[in-house]
Amino acid sequence: MDDNIGFVYKVLSYKESSRLVFILSSNGNNLFIARAASRPTSKNFSYTNEFNTIKYNYIKRGSAYFLTSGNIIDNYQNIKNDVTKTMVALKIINLLAKYIDYVSSHKILYEFTHSILNNLKDTTSSIYYDLFRLKLLYLIGIGLQFKKCLKCNSNLNLHFVVKEGGVLCEKCLDYTKAIDNELNKYIQELYFKKNYEFSVIDLIKYDEYKDKLSVFLDDYYRYHN
Numbered sequence: 001m002d003d004n005i006g007f008v009y010k011v012l013s014y015k016e017s018s019r020l021v022f023i024l025s026s027n028g029n030n031l032f033i034a035r036a037a038s039r040p041t042s043k044n045f046s047y048t049n050e051f052n053t054i055k056y057n058y059i060k061r062g063s064a065y066f067l068t069s070g071n072i073i074d075n076y077q078n079i080k081n082d083v084t085k086t087m088v089a090l091k092i093i094n095l096l097a098k099y100i101d102y103v104s105s106h107k108i109l110y111e112f113t114h115s116i117l118n119n120l121k122d123t124t125s126s127i128y129y130d131l132f133r134l135k136l137l138y139l140i141g142i143g144l145q146f147k148k149c150l151k152c153n154s155n156l157n158l159h160f161v162v163k164e165g166g167v168l169c170e171k172c173l174d175y176t177k178a179i180d181n182e183l184n185k186y187i188q189e190l191y192f193k194k195n196y197e198f199s200v201i202d203l204i205k206y207d208e209y210k211d212k213l214s215v216f217l218d219d220y221y222r223y224h225n
Contacts, residue, residue: 026107034067084124102140142224160184
């Protein structure tokens with residue numbers, strides 16, 4: 001098939017000189033075999049490296065899919081030239097690879113990842129990793145619940161409880177530990193954010209919350225993973 005576009009997020013050696021190439025696209029999570037791609041002189045070498053958005057062609061033989069040609073659309077050189085940006089990007093890609101099989105919509109994940117990496121080109125902040133972690137929760141089916149108490153459906157005096165995966169009212173909260181309300185408000189602000197551009201003021205605000213946000217996300221993934 002001709003002129004497909006996708007993001008190469010993982011590559012593994014295969015047999016003597018070939019590669020297994022994992023590509024996320026708007027059509028899904030796809031695995032291809034790239035023959036002789038480990039050889040620097042091969043036509044399949046350059047575009048089958050990790051952390052590239054590529055245009056590619058492939059054929060199907062039996063139950064396997066083989067890449068036949070391709071070229072790099074974006075190699076994210078602006079990110080790769082910066083150590084801090086690269087570390088943030090690799091953490092995002094590792095998280096993507098870990099949870100991609102649990103995602104409800106690969107089209108949304110592809111568009112989201114593309115947007116996050118494009119915005120990362122312009123900042124060294126780790127905010128994009130935390131934003132990716134936060135919004136990925138929805139795509140893997142363990143999204144945060146903010147609207148009503150999970151036990152009685154009340155919408156008054158709500159407090160977010162990590163173990164519950166959502167909010168409880170003061171009556172149902174009992175002695176359960178909730179996160180502080182200011183952090184709760186900030187998490188909602190990021191969780192429902194429609195665009196992924198951040199001003200200097202936004203980044204300053206993130207710096208105030210990033211340690212607490214990181215602990216919150218670590219705990220949430222641990223309890224609900």
